[in-house]
Each structure stands twice: as C-alpha cells, then as structure tokens.
Amino acid sequence: MSALETLETLIDRPESLGAAERPAGLGRAGLLGYFAGALGLFMFLRLESAVPPGALSFLAVFAFLLAANFFFAGVIHLFMDLTGAAAGPGGAARLFLAFGCSDFLATLLVPLGFLDKADFFSGALGFFVFVLALIYARVRLVRRLYPVSNNKALLAVWLPYAGLAAVFFSGLVYGIIWLVWLIV
Amino acid sequence: MDEQNSSGAPAPAEQPKPQPAPAPAPAKPGTKVWLKALAALYAISLFAAFSLVMKADSAKKTPSKDVDISKFKGIGQSKKKGVGLVEIYGVISQGSSARSWDRGSQQIAKKIRAMAAEKDVKAVVLDINSPGGSVGAVQEIYSAVRRAKAETKKPFIARFGEVSASGGYYVASACDLVVAHPGSITGSIGVIFSVSNFEGLMKKVGFRSEAIKSGKFKDMGSPTREMTPEERRLLQAMIDDSYDQFVTAVAEGRKMPMEKVKALADGRIYTGRQAADAGLVDKLGDLQEAVDAAGELAGLGKNPRVIRDSAPLEQLMSLMDSRLSFGFGAVANAAAAAPSLEYRWYGR
Numbered sequence: 076m077s078a079l080e081t082l083e084t085l086i087d088r089p090e091s092l093g094a095a096e097r098p099a100g101l102g103r104a105g106l107l108g109y110f111a112g113a114l115g116l117f118m119f120l121r122l123e124s125a126v127p128p129g130a131l132s133f134l135a136v137f138a139f140l141l142a143a144n145f146f147f148a149g150v151i152h153l154f155m156d157l158t159g160a161a162a163g164p165g166g167a168a169r170l171f172l173a174f175g176c177s178d179f180l181a182t183l184l185v186p187l188g189f190l191d192k193a194d195f196f197s198g199a200l201g202f203f204v205f206v207l208a209l210i211y212a213r214v215r216l217v218r219r220l221y222p223v224s225n226n227k228a229l230l231a232v233w234l235p236y237a238g239l240a241a242v243f244f245s246g247l248v249y250g251i252i253w254l255v256w257l258i259v
Numbered sequence: 260m261d262e263q264n265s266s267g268a269p270a271p272a273e274q275p276k277p278q279p280a281p282a283p284a285p286a287k288p289g290t291k292v293w294l295k296a297l298a299a300l301y302a303i304s305l306f307a308a309f310s311l312v313m314k315a316d317s318a319k320k321t322p323s324k325d326v327d328i329s330k331f332k333g334i335g336q337s338k339k340k341g342v343g344l345v346e347i348y349g350v351i352s353q354g355s356s357a358r359s360w361d362r363g364s365q366q367i368a369k370k371i372r373a374m375a376a377e378k379d380v381k382a383v384v385l386d387i388n389s390p391g392g393s394v395g396a397v398q399e400i401y402s403a404v405r406r407a408k409a410e411t412k413k414p415f416i417a418r419f420g421e422v423s424a425s426g427g428y429y430v431a432s433a434c435d436l437v438v439a440h441p442g443s444i445t446g447s448i449g450v451i452f453s454v455s456n457f458e459g460l461m462k463k464v465g466f467r468s469e470a471i472k473s474g475k476f477k478d479m480g481s482p483t484r485e486m487t488p489e490e491r492r493l494l495q496a497m498i499d500d501s502y503d504q505f506v507t508a509v510a511e512g513r514k515m516p517m518e519k520v521k522a523l524a525d526g527r528i529y530t531g532r533q534a535a536d537a538g539l540v541d542k543l544g545d546l547q548e549a550v551d552a553a554g555e556l557a558g559l560g561k562n563p564r565v566i567r568d569s570a571p572l573e574q575l576m577s578l579m580d581s582r583l584s585f586g587f588g589a590v591a592n593a594a595a596a597a598p599s600l601e602y603r604w605y606g607r
Contacts, residue, residue, distance in 0.1 A: 079298070
C-alpha cells in the first residue's frame with residue numbers, strides 16, 4: 076500500500092487508526108510525512124534566510140523534527156498511561172507515526188514562504204496558521220487513538236510544549252537570580 | 260431403528276451461515292484526486308523554492324546581471340556584510356570597573372576595536388550623543404578610532420544625536436564623515452577645569468581642613484582654599500596644552516588649517532546647520548542617512564545591514580546593574596566630584 080493510499084484511508088476512514096490492527100502502510104506514510112514536513116519546513120526557513128544552506132543543515136532540521144516528535148509522542152503516551160486513558164489500541168509508536176502523517180501539513184509552508192517573499196502574505200502569520208492547523212490535526216489524531224475528550228487531547232498535545240516552556244522559564248529565573256547574586 | 264429414531268426425532272435446525280465481516284466503507288474517490296493534486300502542487304512549489312534559493316545563493320557568490328531576484332525581498336541581500344554601529348551616549352569617563360558591561364571609555368574603545376576587526380563589518384558608524392567628558396577618557400576613544408581606521412582602512416562615520424559637543428566632537432573629528440541633525444548641539448571646542456571653593460561655607464560651619472604635602476602644588480585645586488596665582492598659571496598652561504591637542508585633532512581630522520579651527524574653537528556651541536556652514540559637519544541628516552552614507556562608502560549601497568555592538572548578555576547586565584544600584588551610583592559619583600580636566604560642555 077502506497078503512502079498516498081494510507082493517507083487516503085486515514086482521511087476517509089480515520090477510525091481505522093484506532094483499530095486493533097495497525098493500518099497498513101502507516102509506518103511508511105508517517106516517516107514520509109516527517110521527511111516531507113522537514114523538507115517543507117527547511118525550504119520555508121531557507122526562504123526566510125533563517126537556516127544555513129546545505130544538506131547538513133537539512134539533516135539537522137530533519138533530525139530535530141524526528142527527535143522532538145519522538146519525545147512528544149512519548150510524553151503524550153506517558154500522560155495518557157498515567158491518567159488511565161492508554162487502555163485502547165493506541166501506543167507511543169503508533170502516535171509517533173500518526174504525528175508523522177500530520178507533518179504533511181508542513182508542506183504548505185513552501186508556498187506560504189513563497190508568497191511571503193513576493194510580499195503577498197506575512198511569513199509569520201503563515202507559520203502561525205500552520206502551527207494552529209498542526210495542533211488541530213494532532214488533537215484529532217490523539218482522540219482517534221485514545222478514548223479521551225477534546226479538552227484532554229488538547230491538554231496532552233500542549234503538555235510537552237508547556238513542559239519545555241516551564242523548564243526554559245525555570246532556567247531563566249535561576250539565571251536571573253544568579254546574575255543578581257553576581258552583581259550584588 | 261436408526262431410521263425410526265431418526266425419523267421420530269425433530270430435524271436439527273439448519274446452522275446459519277457465518278456472515279462475512281462488513282467490508283470497510285470504500286474510500287471516497289475525490290480524496291485520492293485531491294491528495295494527488297496537493298502532492299503535485301507541493302512538488303512544483305518545492306522545485307520553484309529550491310531554484311529560487313539556489314539562484315539567490317549563487318547570486319550572492321557571483322553577482323550576475325541575468326539573475327534578477329530583486330522582486331523577492333531580502334533573499335538576494337547578503338545576510339553577513341554590514342555596517343557596524345557603536346553607541347557613545349552620556350558623559351565620557353573612565354569606567355569605574357573592568358566589568359565588560361560598564362560604559363566607560365575602555366569598554367567603548369574595546370567595542371570600537373572589536374567592531375572594526377569584524378570581517379563582516381565594512382564600515383563603522385559612531386552614534387554619538389554626548390557632551391564630552393574627561394580628557395583622558397575622550398582621548399582613549401579618539402585614539403581607538405584612529406588606530407582602528409589605520410589598521411583596517413574601513414570608513415568611520417560619526418552621527419550626532421541631540422548633543423555632540425566638546426569631547427563628543429573630539430571623537431567625531433577622527434571620523435571620515437560627520438552627519439548631524441540641523442538642530443544637534445555641537446562645537447564647544449575647548450577645555451575646562453572647574454574648581455569649587457567651599458572655604459567660606461566651611462568657615463561658617465566651623466570646619467577646617469589641613470593638608471600635609473610633599474610639594475607646594477600637591478593640593479592644587481583643593482576646594483578648601485583660594486587658588487594661588489602660581490597654581491592658576493600652571494593650570495592655565497595645562498589647559499592651553501590640552502586645548503592645543505584638541506585643535507590639532509580637529510585640524511587633522513577635518514583637514515582644516517589650524518587658524519581656522521582656532522577661530523571656531525572659542526568654546527562656543529553650534530547648531531548642526533551652523534556647524535555644517537563652518538565646515539565642522541559634512542552632512543545634515545539622521546541615523547538612517549549616516550548608515551546609508553556608511554554603506555555607500557563601504558560599497559554596500561544604501562540601507563545596508565546594521566550590526567550592533569552590544570551583546571545581549573552585556574545589555575542585560577548593564578540594565579540590571581543600573582537598576583540594582585537604585586541611584587546610589589549617581590549619588591556616589593556626585594559625592595566624589597573632584598576637579599578634573601575635561602573636554603565637556605555643561606549644558607543640556
């Protein structure tokens with residue numbers, strides 16, 4: 076089954092994602108989604124001159140995307156497990172691959188970046204819309220895999236971001252206290 | 260019997276045939292078409308973006324006339340080369356510490372050297388908004404500019420804000436181009452040595468100060484007694500020498516005869532426009548015009564990239580330092596005020 080057919084199945088019959096048996100071709104489609112998403116994101120960032128050129132630069136973006144999503148899928152599954160919502164067929168691996176399919180949305184960034192450079196559209200706004208669409212898609216996917224409400228799915232999707240933000244701000248507060256101590 | 264038995268017994272009900280599992284609903288035919296169309300669009304936009312980025316990269320390496328990517332803002336511009344901007348704000352004095360976020364003359368001189376040494380900085384703009392300061396501190400910055408210019412051959416441009424008088428102008432005189440607002444206050448070419456005399460006040464409150472000294476001039480400039488004519492002569496000689504250094508610096512920097520500079524250097528202040536008429540300023544304009552002029556002198560064209568001098572951490576430290584001192588720094592400075600030789604204008 077080609078990745079396109081898998082995507083078609085997931086769009087037309089999303090309940091198949093939560094079936095006992097993993098949808099055929101999900102692994103291939105998920106990884107291809109990460110690759111296409113990373114390529115879209117990379118081209119968008121290149122158009123905005125935010126990343127250096129070259130294959131290594133692309134590989135860094137790709138690796139970052141894979142690592143971040145691997146971490147996010149793990150944290151979300153852990154959250155579901157801790158709150159008793161992981162009894163269904165959903166697993167961290169399937170969630171990771173499903174997130175890969177949602178990353179196909181990042182391909183939209185390429186035309187958005189193009190429109191931004193041609194002064195038809197704001198790149199920042201385009202990126203914001205992409206992030207909103209991605210979160211919406213991920214909430215839907217989480218709900219297909221785990222028997223949870225919309226709010227809980229949204230909380231689960233936001234949780235890793237919130238965790239990272241909390242760690243960042245803790246570091247910042249510690250840094251400021253350290254600077255104050257250094258000066259005083 | 261068997262037959263009988265079998266005939267008497269009721270016939271077993273026919274087993275229902277197992278129903279086949281319900282077939283999954285067939286995929287909507289439209290989805291595949293949409294997905295294919297989106298994939299094709301993605302491929303096309305990817306190809307276009309890739310070609311554009313490649314063209315921009317190659318144009319950066321070898322500028323060619325047949326590659327026109329000017330419609331796409333920002334892609335063709337080099338993200339690296341630019342004009343360095345160093346801010347010189349407030350009274351110029353030797354820093355009270357060696358902390359890198361202090362804004363003393365050592366730190367400003369260091370920033371100027373570092374900025375000029377940057378490979379991507381093709382010209383340096385000094386954004387001056389200062390009434391000058393102590394002679395030594397001003398000359399430290401001045402010599403840093405002169406040395407950086409000689410070593411790197413990069414153009415230096417001075418831009419005047421609200422005030423750039425006395426020591427502020429001394430620093431600017433080392434630059435290749437001086438840009439000022441028509442209303443900027445500048446000039447005040449001269450030296451000052453101010454001494455307060457609290458003798459009368461101290462007598463009134465019954466306070467007496469005595470100095471035990473190794474030489475008769477050791478407490479020269481003391482606020483507790485009247486200055487002697489001999490001391491006045493000595494100080495005047497110092498002032499004259501510092502004044503001569505100032506005039507020489509302006510004459511060399513502005514390529515003006517000494518006599519003409521001396522005629523302008525009686526301590527008076529000028530507006531930017533008056534200074535331009537007198538030849539002390541080259542161009543009237545704002546910071547953007549100074550940056551544009553720097554870009555043109557450096558061959559980068561108008562509106563070049565501006566590279567700031569301050570590191571974010573140092574800015575943060577400087578901000579915290581000033582906030583955490585709760586104004587005690589200013590009080591301490593005022594309390595420690597002592598006579599000093601200054602290229603400074605005392606107006607606001």
